[in-house]
Amino acid sequence: MSIFSKLQAGLSKTTRQLGAVFASFTGANDDFFDELEETLILADVGATLSSTIVEELRAIVLKNALKGVDEIKSALTDILTEKLGDNKAGLSINTKPSIILIIGVNGVGKTTTIGKLATRYTNQGKKVLLCAGDTFRAAAGEQLSIWAERSNADIVRREEGADPASVVFDAISAGKARGVDIIICDTAGRFHNKSNLMNELAKICRIINRELPDADREVLLVLDATTGQNGLMQAREFKDTADLTGIVLTKLDGTAKGGIVYAVANELSIPVKLIGVGEKAEDLIDFNPREFSEAVLA
Ligand SMILES: Nc1nc2c(ncn2[C@@H]2O[C@H](COP(=O)(O)OP(=O)(O)OP(=O)(O)O)[C@@H](O)[C@H]2O)c(=O)[nH]1
Ligand SMILES: [Mg+2]
Numbered sequence: 001m002s003i004f005s006k007l008q009a010g011l012s013k014t015t016r017q018l019g020a021v022f023a024s025f026t027g028a029n030d031d032f033f034d035e036l037e038e039t040l041i042l043a044d045v046g047a048t049l050s051s052t053i054v055e056e057l058r059a060i061v062l063k064n065a066l067k068g069v070d071e072i073k074s075a076l077t078d079i080l081t082e083k084l085g086d087n088k089a090g091l092s093i094n095t096k097p098s099i100i101l102i103i104g105v106n107g108v109g110k111t112t113t114i115g116k117l118a119t120r121y122t123n124q125g126k127k128v129l130l131c132a133g134d135t136f137r138a139a140a141g142e143q144l145s146i147w148a149e150r151s152n153a154d155i156v157r158r159e160e161g162a163d164p165a166s167v168v169f170d171a172i173s174a175g176k177a178r179g180v181d182i183i184i185c186d187t188a189g190r191f192h193n194k195s196n197l198m199n200e201l202a203k204i205c206r207i208i209n210r211e212l213p214d215a216d217r218e219v220l221l222v223l224d225a226t227t228g229q230n231g232l233m234q235a236r237e238f239k240d241t242a243d244l245t246g247i248v249l250t251k252l253d254g255t256a257k258g259g260i261v262y263a264v265a266n267e268l269s270i271p272v273k274l275i276g277v278g279e280k281a282e283d284l285i286d287f288n289p290r291e292f293s294e295a296v297l298a
Helices: 003-010 010-025 028-043 047-063 067-082 112-124 139-152 164-177 194-211 232-240 260-268 289-296
Strands: 100-103 128-133 154-155 182-187 217-224 246-250 272-276 285-286
Touching: 003 010, 003 285, 003 289, 010 028, 010 067, 010 289, 028 047, 047 067, 047 260, 047 272, 067 232, 067 260, 067 289, 100 112, 100 194, 112 128, 112 182, 112 217, 112 246, 112 285, 128 139, 128 164, 128 232, 164 182, 164 194, 164 260, 182 194, 194 232, 217 232, 217 272, 232 260, 246 260, 260 272
Parallel strands: 100 182, 100 217, 128 154, 128 182, 217 246, 246 272
Antiparallel strands: 272 285
């Protein structure tokens, strides 16, 4: 299965439901627009945004006297794409070293995403150093070590319970000394309590600012797309602590409905940069707003 077909398979429920709305299309009337709005809400787009999208579509259909299903679908694709904002694909990590900090609550797919990124960049001939900043669980460092081995990346790892910010400090020092291209930091998704987690993250951010003031940096918040609107709440909290540069939405191959991408991008004004469509090293896609919207309406 190609990576893109994994995404299409993951989105199939939403695609089918939207397809049904268009299949029963008898004219651009209230019934059609109401049904479309309901379907968008069911797909996790969120009530407010779904209503905005449908109102915009209604206006365009009226203004341009659109009648056919294909024209209306194409107008909807444009509106959906536009809601995803200006999305320059790819990460900006051009300095040597540059750093990627991966954050998010537990279980969303942080460590797996790091494994995928490490694989991508070592395959491009880049020297990658992983930083086991999740010292909360011993198993976390173990899991990252396995990814380091698989992807031919280096790793800086310390004992369980070590201060996460000091592991990041060590990784940055090692990265500079060894002349690596990219340092990718894992972090814990869980701590003794939530304020501890945010304090630790703030400390890590301060260390990065201090030790790599001029380096390119991506701070990526990983969200599990299957958790729907709950992901939005997580994003708001993390946004207050770290200067997020992008979102990684994982598990879009699963039972996710896809609409959450629009809710996240629109409400947080943070670009979705990558999507995860499986557990394997290659299951990572650079997010492309138009491609995604076309897949949703396929
Ligand atoms: N289907 C699917 N599963 C995924 C994806 N990304 C991660 N997973 C799975 O989700 C589970 C959790 O992934 P981890 O990478 O360990 O998540 P984490 O955020 O590092 O979790 P903590 O370290 O506990 O905070 C694992 O079983 C992964 O294989 C994805 O894109 N699709
Ligand atoms: Mg992890």
